[in-house]
Amino acid sequence: MTAAVFLDRDGTVVREVSYLSRLEDLEVLPGAAAALKALGDAGFQRILVTNQSGVARGFFDLAFVERVHRELRARLRQAGADLEGWYVCPHHPDWTGPCDCRKPATGLVDRAVAERGLDPARSWVVGDKRADVDLARNAGCRAGLVRTGYGRETELELAGRGALPDVVADDLAGVVEEILGP
Numbered sequence: 001m002t003a004a005v006f007l008d009r010d011g012t013v014v015r016e017v018s019y020l021s022r023l024e025d026l027e028v029l030p031g032a033a034a035a036l037k038a039l040g041d042a043g044f045q046r047i048l049v050t051n052q053s054g055v056a057r058g059f060f061d062l063a064f065v066e067r068v069h070r071e072l073r074a075r076l077r078q079a080g081a082d083l084e085g086w087y088v089c090p091h092h093p094d095w096t097g098p099c100d101c102r103k104p105a106t107g108l109v110d111r112a113v114a115e116r117g118l119d120p121a122r123s124w125v126v127g128d129k130r131a132d133v134d135l136a137r138n139a140g141c142r143a144g145l146v147r148t149g150y151g152r153e154t155e156l157e158l159a160g161r162g163a164l165p166d167v168v169a170d171d172l173a174g175v176v177e178e179i180l181g182p
């Protein structure tokens with residue numbers, strides 16, 4: 001069974017812009033492409049898992065989200081990196097009722113694990129929010145927190161509760177360095 005790194009998108013791989021709704025606002029964070037390349041070289045599947053409640057709220061549709069992800073993958077490929085897949089929760093409880101896939105629920109990871117034969121115990125979730133850290137625990141993965149996006153606020157909150165994740169680093173490159181070890 002293969003190990004994966006489940007990657008949050010906004011604030012982790014691309015700049016957090018609060019409901020990315022224009023392709024012009026898509027910006028891969030510095031060092032992210034090289035970090036994703038390193039994960040791939042080490043044999044990890046690189047899977048985006050992203051809450052996109054902007055769909056439920058009517059800010060954009062799933063076709064637009066798909067377009068963003070194809071563009072993101074194209075840019076990563078230009079840098080020698082890639083994504084093996086992406087899984088999207090388009091819901092929000094206030095608009096579309098409860099679902100089993102909005103992080104920190106495990107629906108997106110469960111689907112990826114079932115479709116791709118992944119091993120959660122050897123896999124990681126990396127993100128900038130409490131929902132990402134909690135997803136890791138709920139899914140039986142290890143957790144990495146980046147300080148990009150909302151990461152610094154999340155670090156303070158989790159430190160205050162004595163609940164810091166396995167790895168905390170300034171950005172995706174830093175977390176990946178820890179995941180891959182010496």
Ligand SMILES: [Mg+2]
Nearest residue numbers: 008010011128
């Ligand atoms: Mg995020």
Ligand SMILES: [Zn+2]
Nearest residue numbers: 089099101102
């Ligand atoms: Zn959902």
